Amino acid sequence: MVGDMKVGVKGDEIITHALGSCLGLMIYDPVAHVGGMLHAMLPLSKINPQKAAANPFMFVDKGVPILFKEVYGLGGKKERLIIKAAGCGSPMGKNEMFKIGERNYTVLKKLLWKNGVLLKAEEVGDSISRTVNFDISTGRVTIKTGQEKRLL
Amino acid sequence: MKQSRKREIISKMKSFPSMSGIAARVLKLLDDPDSSANQVEQLLKQDPSLTANLLKLTNSAYFGIPSKIGSVRHAIAMLGWNRLSKLVIAACVSAITDRKIPGYGLPPGMLWQHSVAVSVTAEGLMRELKVAQSDEIFTAALLHDLGKLILGGFVEQELDEIEKAAARGIPFQMAEQEVLGTDHAEIGALMLESWSFPTELVSAVRWHHDPDSAPETSSMIDIVHVANVLCLMIGIGIGVEGLHYVPSVSATKRLGIKPTQLELIASQTLEWVKKLTDAM
Numbered sequence: 001m002v003g004d005m006k007v008g009v010k011g012d013e014i015i016t017h018a019l020g021s022c023l024g025l026m027i028y029d030p031v032a033h034v035g036g037m038l039h040a041m042l043p044l045s046k047i048n049p050q051k052a053a054a055n056p057f058m059f060v061d062k063g064v065p066i067l068f069k070e071v072y073g074l075g076g077k078k079e080r081l082i083i084k085a086a087g088c089g090s091p092m093g094k095n096e097m098f099k100i101g102e103r104n105y106t107v108l109k110k111l112l113w114k115n116g117v118l119l120k121a122e123e124v125g126d127s128i129s130r131t132v133n134f135d136i137s138t139g140r141v142t143i144k145t146g147q148e149k150r151l152l
Numbered sequence: 153m154k155q156s157r158k159r160e161i162i163s164k165m166k167s168f169p170s171m172s173g174i175a176a177r178v179l180k181l182l183d184d185p186d187s188s189a190n191q192v193e194q195l196l197k198q199d200p201s202l203t204a205n206l207l208k209l210t211n212s213a214y215f216g217i218p219s220k221i222g223s224v225r226h227a228i229a230m231l232g233w234n235r236l237s238k239l240v241i242a243a244c245v246s247a248i249t250d251r252k253i254p255g256y257g258l259p260p261g262m263l264w265q266h267s268v269a270v271s272v273t274a275e276g277l278m279r280e281l282k283v284a285q286s287d288e289i290f291t292a293a294l295l296h297d298l299g300k301l302i303l304g305g306f307v308e309q310e311l312d313e314i315e316k317a318a319a320r321g322i323p324f325q326m327a328e329q330e331v332l333g334t335d336h337a338e339i340g341a342l343m344l345e346s347w348s349f350p351t352e353l354v355s356a357v358r359w360h361h362d363p364d365s366a367p368e369t370s371s372m373i374d375i376v377h378v379a380n381v382l383c384l385m386i387g388i389g390i391g392v393e394g395l396h397y398v399p400s401v402s403a404t405k406r407l408g409i410k411p412t413q414l415e416l417i418a419s420q421t422l423e424w425v426k427k428l429t430d431a432m
Contacts, residue, residue, distance in 0.1 A: 020383035128394035
């Protein structure tokens with residue numbers, strides 16, 4: 001679901017459909033077996049502060065810190081977290097108007113860098129739609145485009 | 153081969169029974185300055201499911217009518233002629249786009265969500281860009297992907313070939329053209345033309361992926377084009393083809409739109425869609 005965040009514990013599975021330009025961010029603690037996923041639509045909340053107050057998960061800059069806090073709340077530890085990103089696609093061509101996916105990715109990288117954490121894996125960019133399946137028991141992240149599935 | 157395929161697709165299009173006869177007659181009446189509210193009401197009474205959909209849409213939070221509308225007569229009085237006509241079309245579109253669309257990989261309901269999303273996004277763009285509000289743009293946006301209803305089955309059969317063509321770096325609708333001899337925008341436009349929709353609206357549907365190829369540019373084409381790309385980007389109605397389309401640089405220049413305006417609209421689209429579809 002666009003503009004949403006879900007956290008889970010062992011036995012849970014989190015799925016998000018149809019990531020186009022949106023960012024899908026998955027974080028996982030392999031010892032505590034807890035994790036969470038964010039599906040954010042836009043890079044910066046200053047574009048619509050009122051909306052950000054009602055739904056912070058719509059924005060990368062507001063949603064990412066909450067995702068981390070929620071996973072810490074379930075027993076996740078920062079130093080153990082495995083962080084993966086998917087989505088941030090763009091339409092074809094060179095139209096600068098439609099680079100929301102790239103801007104989502106840039107804001108994410110800045111946030112992670114500031115907080116001293118790194119992406120373990122990513123599948124971002126291109127003009128494709130991605131559905132992400134996140135198995136909290138194993139930490140396994142599977143991306144599906146059409147009928148094609150791959151592990152991230 | 154391609155030509156015979158195209159003929160086959162067009163003959164399927166001609167037998168497509170989607171637009172209820174009543175709806176077409178209602179739209180004709182609404183277009184006729186001499187017709188009366190009473191005539192419209194009498195005609196709508198003959199199609200209860202269309203009328204039910206129409207009233208649900210009228211009462212949706214999107215239009216913000218404070219009192220509950222329970223009758224066609226009341227709806228006509230509250231909405232006025234132009235808005236009524238776009239809602240009659242919306243009621244028809246909801247009835248035919250709620251199914252699964254093969255080929256494009258759209259689950260049931262997704263094409264309806266996408267059609268609504270592009271319509272409300274187009275209205276948002278008109279407000280943001282201070283383009284004169286036009287009910288026809290809303291309608292064109294609602295109908296822009298109608299061709300997918302016909303073409304879906306053919307796309308499903310030839311998906312491998314179409315995807316191979318697209319993988320060479322051409323947009324998806326051009327890959328459809330290459331393999332099938334036509335594309336969903338062209339088929340949608342042909343359907344609407346055969347139902348006598350206004351030329352400018354037909355043109356907006358025809359060129360929604362390629363506004364620069366239209367014989368005459370128009371803000372209607374450009375707005376539907378931009379609204380469609382934006383909705384796909386935020387995942388509403390994105391199918392197997394993903395974002396394999398090229399947004400026109402000239403169209404965004406003609407509209408004079410800025411990236412921040414697009415993002416502001418995108419931040420509101422989901423709420424507008426919810427307001428319009430929650431009632432259904």
